[in-house]
Amino acid sequence: ERYGLETWFKIGDMDFATHIYRTLMLRGKMRLSEVTDMIAKRLGIRHRIVPMTDDRVRTVVVTECGHMSFQEYFVEKRGEVRVKSVIYEGAEEAEPCSEVIPSIMDSRAVIIAPSNPILSIGPILALRGVREALRKTRAVRVGVTPIIGGRAVKGPADRLMRDLGIEPTAASVARLYSDILDLFIIDEVDASMAGEASKYVPRCIVTNTLMQTRQDRVRLATYILTAINEVR
Known part of the structure; x- marks a missing residue:
């Protein structure tokens, strides 16, 4: 503030250090996928994390x-x-990272997490070839609602959907993903909406999707894996 610069983007020291490190690596001509892999390994993350593209979107x-x-x-x-x-x-010109399409095509299951369908999942689906791969894959395709009781669990998804003329409901999310899902999971709060959601996806099931603790996350993950095995 004393330098007269904007200060609204407030982040913690760890986030700040990660942004600086990533920017330095990218300026050194490394690809985003390479930098992501390096950061994940340095943070002790065992699972493979792949960005949707190395291009600018x-x-x-x-x-x-x-x-x-x-x-x-x-x-x-x-x-x-x-x-x-x-x-x-930039989404129309960008190419998916080399692992993205093969991962979709070769996986036993693809899970679309309960993230904002417009701002988080939307850019990925807009990338050339991704939605088509999800249509063609033989994997079980599962989506989890980010909307519970007409409201976003976190973030502005409900307000954004309303602004864009989309009713903020679990059924509306099912409609947005209607061509790329085999199974859609909605919260028990919206159990009465299962019939409407089933108009857009082959199967809709109801459970507690709210994740407030580690135990909640483990419970939901186990439930999803069980549901996937039942579909297969």
């Missing part, structure tokens, strides 16, 4: 106040400005 939120980056919309404005549209800038 930028989520632009078109609001009543003008065009904004995702960070400006979500952090600076706290998702409180009205959204007119969302643009995935």
Whole structure:
């Protein structure tokens, strides 16, 4: 602030260090997938993490106040400005990382996590070849609702969907994923909506999807794996 610069993007020391490290590596001509793999290994993460692309793709939120980056919309404005549209800038030209399509095609199951369907999952599905791969794969394709009782568990998904003319319900999320899911999981709060959601996906099941503790996360993961085995 004393330097007269903007200070709305407040992050912790670990996040700040990671951003600096990643930027230095990218400026050194490393690919994002290489940097991601290096960071994961240094943090002791055993599982393989692959970004959707090594190319530049930028989520632009078109609001009543003008065009904004995702960070400006979500952090600076706290998702409180009205959204007119969302643009995935560069998605049509970008190529998926080399592991993305083979991973989709060769996996036993693909799980779409309960993230924002417009701002988090949308950019991935907009990338060339990803949605088509999800349509063609023989993997069991599972989605978990990010909307419970008409509200987002975290973040601005419900407000954003409403601004874009999409009713913020679990059934609406099922409709957005209707061509790429075999199974959709909704929360028990929305059990009465299972019939409507089933109009868009072959099968809809109900359970407690709210993850507040590690035990909750383990419980839901076990439930999903059991459901996948039943589908297969």
